[in-house]
Amino acid sequence: MAAIVPLVMWLFAMLWCLGICAICTINGAFRKRYDPDRPVRPVEWSVVAMQVVSVFTSCAPYGLYELLEGGMSAHIRAVYASLCIPSAVLMALAFAATLACMYQQARHADRDIKEQVLSGGRRQLP
Numbered sequence: 001m002a003a004i005v006p007l008v009m010w011l012f013a014m015l016w017c018l019g020i021c022a023i024c025t026i027n028g029a030f031r032k033r034y035d036p037d038r039p040v041r042p043v044e045w046s047v048v049a050m051q052v053v054s055v056f057t058s059c060a061p062y063g064l065y066e067l068l069e070g071g072m073s074a075h076i077r078a079v080y081a082s083l084c085i086p087s088a089v090l091m092a093l094a095f096a097a098t099l100a101c102m103y104q105q106a107r108h109a110d111r112d113i114k115e116q117v118l119s120g121g122r123r124q125l126p
Helices: 002-029 043-071 075-117
Strands: none
Touching: 002 043, 002 075, 043 075
16 A cells, blocks of 8 residues: 555646646636736735645655655566656656746736736726
């Protein structure tokens, strides 16, 4: 049973990162191209906190493996060892994607706020 704990934690961390990307996309990270009249809100602090938590959830599966590898069979350890580098690369890409989505949303929100100020405050943020 302890053999699947690192895998479950890795899946949780991956879903956490993809959830952050989904939130930023829904909030307008990539919407400006298709809906230019609707202003984009700045990145919320709760999403920033989720990003900080994702750092820890992304590292946790590898630490759990180190703690639990003594109780695993040789076959399971060989599987985890062969998947270590690919899983770390995928996790790093997911983490970078969260940063890119947050950056896009912040950039679009900054432009909308500047347009609002320059137009005399006639446009309201949602």
